[in-house]
Amino acid sequence: MENSMTVSSPEAGTSPAVAIRGVNKIFNQGKPNQVDALVDIDLDVQPGEFISLIGPSGCGKSTLLRLVADLLEPTSGSVTIHGKSAHQARVDQDYGMAFQQSGLFEWRTVERNIELPLELKGWDKAARRQRSQEMLELVKLPEFAKHMPWQLSGGMQQRIAIARALASHPKLLLMDEPFGALDEMTREHMQAELLRICAAAGTTVVFVTHSIPEAVYLADRVVVMSPRPGRITEIVSVALGRDRSELTREATDFFARVTEVREALRGIEMADHAKGIDDR
Amino acid sequence: MTDAERQRRRTRIRRASMFAVAFVLVAVSWELYKAVGPEKGGTIFGTRILARTDDRAMPHIWDMFSRFSESEVRGGEDSVFVVVLRAAWYSFRCALAAFVAGSLLGIGLAVLMARFRFFERALMPYLVISQTVPIIVLAPLIFSLMAYNSRELASKTWLAAVLLGVFLAFFPVAMGTLRGLQTTPSAPLELMDSYAAGWWKTLWKLRFPNAVPFLAPALRLAGAAAVVGVTVSEISLGVRYGVGRLILSYGQEATSDPPKLYTAVFGAAALGLVMAAVVVGIDRLLMRNRPPEAV
Numbered sequence: 001m002e003n004s005m006t007v008s009s010p011e012a013g014t015s016p017a018v019a020i021r022g023v024n025k026i027f028n029q030g031k032p033n034q035v036d037a038l039v040d041i042d043l044d045v046q047p048g049e050f051i052s053l054i055g056p057s058g059c060g061k062s063t064l065l066r067l068v069a070d071l072l073e074p075t076s077g078s079v080t081i082h083g084k085s086a087h088q089a090r091v092d093q094d095y096g097m098a099f100q101q102s103g104l105f106e107w108r109t110v111e112r113n114i115e116l117p118l119e120l121k122g123w124d125k126a127a128r129r130q131r132s133q134e135m136l137e138l139v140k141l142p143e144f145a146k147h148m149p150w151q152l153s154g155g156m157q158q159r160i161a162i163a164r165a166l167a168s169h170p171k172l173l174l175m176d177e178p179f180g181a182l183d184e185m186t187r188e189h190m191q192a193e194l195l196r197i198c199a200a201a202g203t204t205v206v207f208v209t210h211s212i213p214e215a216v217y218l219a220d221r222v223v224v225m226s227p228r229p230g231r232i233t234e235i236v237s238v239a240l241g242r243d244r245s246e247l248t249r250e251a252t253d254f255f256a257r258v259t260e261v262r263e264a265l266r267g268i269e270m271a272d273h274a275k276g277i278d279d280r
Numbered sequence: 281m282t283d284a285e286r287q288r289r290r291t292r293i294r295r296a297s298m299f300a301v302a303f304v305l306v307a308v309s310w311e312l313y314k315a316v317g318p319e320k321g322g323t324i325f326g327t328r329i330l331a332r333t334d335d336r337a338m339p340h341i342w343d344m345f346s347r348f349s350e351s352e353v354r355g356g357e358d359s360v361f362v363v364v365l366r367a368a369w370y371s372f373r374c375a376l377a378a379f380v381a382g383s384l385l386g387i388g389l390a391v392l393m394a395r396f397r398f399f400e401r402a403l404m405p406y407l408v409i410s411q412t413v414p415i416i417v418l419a420p421l422i423f424s425l426m427a428y429n430s431r432e433l434a435s436k437t438w439l440a441a442v443l444l445g446v447f448l449a450f451f452p453v454a455m456g457t458l459r460g461l462q463t464t465p466s467a468p469l470e471l472m473d474s475y476a477a478g479w480w481k482t483l484w485k486l487r488f489p490n491a492v493p494f495l496a497p498a499l500r501l502a503g504a505a506a507v508v509g510v511t512v513s514e515i516s517l518g519v520r521y522g523v524g525r526l527i528l529s530y531g532q533e534a535t536s537d538p539p540k541l542y543t544a545v546f547g548a549a550a551l552g553l554v555m556a557a558v559v560v561g562i563d564r565l566l567m568r569n570r571p572p573e574a575v
């Protein structure tokens with residue numbers, strides 16, 4: 001059933017997992033409260049790649065992610081996912097999604113939460129149950145299948161949300177600050193888990209965060225964005241290899257990349273400040 | 281047993297005992313006032329505000345209860361207890377029907393209003409106004425409409441009573457459900473969107489379960505409204521077998537047999553209590569598995 005958890009599909013490399021071409025997004029166009037949320041965004045994400053989106057709040061990270069998810073339409077430009085339109089990809093459930101709030105349904109057991117996307121795809125009960133068991137093992141919570149979400153800690157709930165996002169084995173995972181509400185220890189643990197899971201399945205990930213170490217630790221490339229109007233200012237290649245561990249966080253290379261991203265962000269801050277003075 | 285369960289049980293026991301205490305307190309004050317109050321009523325500064333305490337106006341509590349075991353009419357076969365019970369059971373079934381039909385109607389209207397803004401704008405003012413019409417006026421009107429339309433319906437006064445129960449019961453359910461459907465947080469809605477789930481799927485899997493905590497208190501109101509609607513219409517229409525009718529006819533005997541009226545009043549109160557119990561049961565069922573703080 002569906003694609004199994006192979007490392008990469010044969011057609012990988014032929015078309016990017018996500019292709020964002022000349023995308024602009026203007027909210028409330030022509031009205032006094034017009035916001036130029038995104039301007040001239042171009043970005044290709046390769047299959048199996050892990051991309052972190054970072055930038056000051058309000059720079060359009062969530063908007064960009066929603067455009068990829070086809071929850072919003074670009075004002076101009078195009079978004080394709082594995083060569084399909086974003087809309088078609090959404091209809092086909094080609095991607096999974098996770099937000100800062102786990103968004104679990106409090107009236108469903110943990111396993112039935114994970115099964116939600118499969119239910120909507122019309123899977124039969126036995127197949128659903130089997131898959132939710134697999135997913136629970138993947139996120140290392142198999143004994144909590146029958147629990148209610150509110151009986152779990154925040155970190156566990158977030159793991160369930162990730163299991164739900166991955167339940168239909170999507171090739172693409174879109175995450176908007178999924179660990180933002182977790183404490184530092186849980187957060188680092190979850191980051192390592194996410195890398196393990198996505199590497200095993202060859203999942204492409206677009207991951208929004210505003211933590212610099214998190215962005216660097218997870219990503220193959222860190223996309224740095226600036227606000228007003230939202231645009232991509234720099235793309236930092238991380239190149240720390242795929243086998244990342246707790247040691248990675250203490251490596252010199254890691255710190256070098258963190259510094260690089262930090263400076264890119266500081267550049268934005270200074271420019272922003274200067275612009276602020278200009279405006280006055 | 282977890283702490284939360286123990287806590288809940290303690291609250292339940294406390295509530296039950298409060299209920300019993302309240303009943304005893306009312307009974308004691310009744311008898312106390314009867315003992316010390318003026319037999320012929322009293323006036324203070326020329327205004328008559330103290331009720332009469334003679335046996336006709338205020339029969340003893342024990343007389344009310346002992347009246348239950350006596351036969352209803354002199355030489356009659358059935359005791360008052362049996363007659364009141366039968367009438368209360370009859371009215372209860374009417375009220376239950378009104379409650380169920382009213383709740384379904386309310387939920388249906390809420391879904392319609394949530395789905396089509398047009399319906400909400402068109403319907404809402406009428407729904408609100410409808411609740412300001414006194415049913416004591418509406419009951420005969422509905423009944424005469426029914427009777428006018430069909431001979432057969434003319435014999436079914438109970439149906440008019442049920443309709444009026446529905447008329448009162450649907451409103452809180454419609455309002456509560458609509459509120460619940462409309463206050464679904466945007467994050468799970470976006471999630472359903474990301475699955476390309478349509479409106480009806482989203483309704484069934486998300487909006488409706490989200491509305492359940494709003495529905496539960498609305499059902500409580502609807503249960504009470506159904507009882508009021510049915511019994512008041514019974515009084516207004518003189519529905520043959522209902523407890524409302526019993527109150528009416530026992531009231532006419534109040535001069536010769538004062539405690540009898542109170543037996544019917546107790547019957548109506550019992551009817552209300554049973555309905556409340558039914559609604560609490562439904563509430564429990566709906567809210568099982570919900571976070572304890574939401575219950």
Ligand SMILES: Nc1ncnc2c1ncn2[C@@H]1O[C@H](COP(=O)(O)OP(=O)(O)O)[C@@H](O)[C@H]1O
Pocket residue numbers: 027028035037055056057058059060061062063064230
């Ligand atoms: N639905 C919307 N309507 C109007 N403005 C919006 C909407 N969503 C986002 N914005 C605006 O677009 C900009 C980018 O928002 P967002 O993508 O949420 O930023 P980020 O996730 O980087 O903090 C902000 O200025 C925000 O106010």
Ligand SMILES: [Mg+2]
Pocket residue numbers: 061062063176
């Ligand atoms: Mg955001």
